[in-house]
Amino acid sequence: MAEQDIVIVQANDKKGRAAFVDLGREFAAREPHSVPQVRSEQLELVNPAKNPFYGHADVQLFIARRSGKPVGRIAAHIDHLALELPAAQGMGPGTGLFGYFDAEDEAVAKALIACAEDWLRERGMTRALGPISLSIWEEPGLLVEGQDHPPMIMMGHHPKHYAKWIEQAGYAEAKRLLTYDLDVQQEFPPLIRRIVQSGERNERIRIRKVDKKRWDEEVKTILHILNDAWSSNWGFIPFTEAEIAHAGKKLRPIIREDLNMVAELDGRPVAFMLTFPDVNKPLKEIGGKLLPFGWLTLLRWLRRPKQADMRVPLMGVLKELHNSRVASQLAFMMISEIRDVAARKYDAERGEIGWILDDNQGMKAIADAIDSKINREYVIYEKTL
Template identity: 75%
Template structure:
């Protein structure tokens, strides 16, 4: 039996057997660094995990640097047992998510947990209880997670696909976390998929015919992203994204500060011939982003830039030969969603990217995702190009009475 005592936003769990578990709120720079380092220590145990750059991870939980904090309330917690760190969790409330319609997944009264790691189930329960207590204290009546921190960063818990390394910005978690979260009273809210694709093979004849038909249409232009006009291109892409995804489950619009931040962060990973904008009569109506998988380089340097890791990274960023390719985002303006044009533009962009990736970068593998389980349009596209589900993530929910 676990007795819970809530104090100052934290929780102390006294177990009938074993040492006391103390959950401490994190509130300063040293605490945030300890929070990140604890997560890195947990992740380092996992087969196929790829260490990320520590400074980048610390920046994501720094209110002074991550613009997510401009519209969010966040509390980080570290669990200790016998004075030793044994787990961590975040509790957060996104004001933009609160403003969304409830039928789209978030809405009024919905908070989140994320950055979830625990040594055992009793510690997991204590951490979840701490996050829930903080959210209730902030007026929330429902919790979703894990989402770390924004829905656009690393949503969901990996429940299938631990047998291979994740690509860039994809979470990697041990399989037993799912059982602990479900045992604490959480149910599946939504499942997200990523799809694996052998890009050395031509697409099926049906797709080839659709692509060829599109190229014969003088109204359609598929062009590369122009880095010399980077700020304008970012605005175009995110404008399409905010329109195309606006009815999707879990959608939260990007704030202007987040647009600028994302543009700056992503620029080094943007290779013009791997990112496409589709125009209809000269008007941008669709886009597809593709990132070479930097995790392959990070694995070599174990996430450490110094003393010599930066050399490996610079070489990779100049020319990522043989890199896997991840398609994290695509969108078509909502006005075209029920038309044949939407899928045609998607096929045209992905075919152009496939050709560039294989011919110029010697790539052999692509990954598309994540994709919502009930996004029928994107699931149909993934099925038509004969890609296969290779990773499954779950976002859980629970009512807070």
Template identity: 60%
Template sequence: MTVRIRPVIGKRDRKRFVDLAYTLNGGDPNWVPPLRMEALELVTPGKNPFYEHAEQQLFLAEREGQLVGRISAHIDHLWLAMPADQGGGPGIGNWGMLEAVDAAVATALIGQAEQWLRDKGMTTAMAPLSCSIWEEPGLLVQGHDHPPTVMMGHANPAYQGWVEALGYSGVKDLLTFEIDITKDFPPLVQRIVSSGERNARIRIRKVDKSRFDEEAALILAILNDAWSDNWGFVPITPTEIAHTGKKLKPIVFEDLIRVAEVDGEPVAFMMTLPDLNEMTADFGGSLFPFNWIKLLRRLRKPRVKTMRVPLMGVVKKLQATRLASQLAFMMIEYIRRDSVADYGATRGEFGWILEDNQGMRSIAETIDGRVNKVYRIYSKDL
């Protein structure tokens, strides 16, 4: 049966693009329906600041009059400006948001995305990215047996084979680590933390939510410095900082985000979020008519199983020093204690972490973390 691919045009098509994910994944017990309003915002120019430095085309697949798949093709001009050794450079385009009922549909969709990139002068497809590296990068290739945490993706296990059959090869794996946070960390970590507590130069403080904009700017300044040499790094723009801050503010809790200061200078941070997916999994993707009331109640004092650490960074001048590791362990330990005592959490998740980021992998492994999910970014010459 013929698969017809057509571009998304207008609000009605964008809504159908978003709704299709709920239709195709509704039977997967480990897929968590995102809030529809946020999913729609993600693909709407004017509402997502990603489009200030990127161009994108969404596509829908139809067969016998029924929607059977979707994909996005896009070019991030900040990605094109990245050095080649960090995964960027001229000619690299992306696709993402793939959903398909079978291999034939996936093949047609990816083929259409590739052609759109070729027509724009791109010579390589690096994917999936949905949409930015800061949103949901990579295809889930390990860990389909449990739900993703907040701001992480999920995918049909069959997608890996369908993508690789089209000539795509993995270029980078992104790992998440899970940790039992009800147990004390190993004695070595406890000694490192105790040593830091005796060092008068070190201060680990909670963020001050009453100065939210100022604190957000401070954290993102450290982030842009700390991550600037990482593979896949794209600077976060001022508009994206404001947009992300507005989205995250309701799930920001002062005791779950720490800033490390040395001699009064902020040099590191650790951001932890209660797993919003646990709080919204029963909403079916909608806040209306009464789910918004439930969410407000749940956010007043979250009781969650899992805490996720999406972001952590130490300024470059301290990286690869013993002090950097000490600051990291101190922030992790303080947040672990509060997560268990104040939120009833039993599990932590770190990530994503680049597969070759030995410093962060070492920290995760030292606190007895184990890899629970792997997201793979692929590449193919066009």
């Protein structure tokens, strides 16, 4: 059908946000390996009263309709913290964002992208970057490789043809993000085991579990390291105090103390590694529905995850230690400890590490050294407006 048959409306109020989320769920359900997420969690992400991202961003949600039927959606947003960053780090002045992109066909895709671009231009933006839904810390990039297996916790999953439609709208690749698959049951290579053993003999180094009894303090420690370690990375936007508090509250139920590590050097926290059991496994079982009894299945699993594969979404080492031997040693020591616990206590078979920027040679070298393999690739696109 012709592009002029498409009507795009804003989805600002509670009813509109619900329609926006439900449309995304409908598109996701069409994909063979997608995993239904909890609807209430998805609604929170687009609710200005519940997602602290809105504290430093302007967001507009759009729904495309054809003959009254919803046929696509997109979000256009401006992150004011991103505007303050150097352009060399991927964001910077004039950079607007789009995300939550779904479309029935190429004509709908074209109309939605043009609508988001117009909204950004009207607010002085000269460049569009995306998809990023909504924060860079939530769901960055479009899945371009890896549609043949289910996503893990907090990972986007998109049909392959979306890339073609975005590229046909004039977008080029700005950055590629990688995830690595690791056989958790397999021992690390001898060299890595020797590096870990050397670290274990070093009295200056201590690898400890996260302490949930001091959870608020631990969250601040971890995010302090993260903000420092990632501060020069492409696309980095620092967490605000509100986002730190919000992240701590949301992550606490899925945090297992023995799967999350803080590394100390001379008694000072200098590195961390977070690992989440793949909650997508029970979510698939309950179809993403907490009612009437899905919440009970999910709660039981969270209390005692078994045969639970793992995802390492974040790790960091203070910038002062970057490019040092001790930095990689700390990383290997934390990975080794977590791998051992995951295999022995949780019967994990797979682990997934990522996202990793495709030009992050240090992290790619660590992933290669432990015999992990790339299993997903995401792309963030850019276009001059």
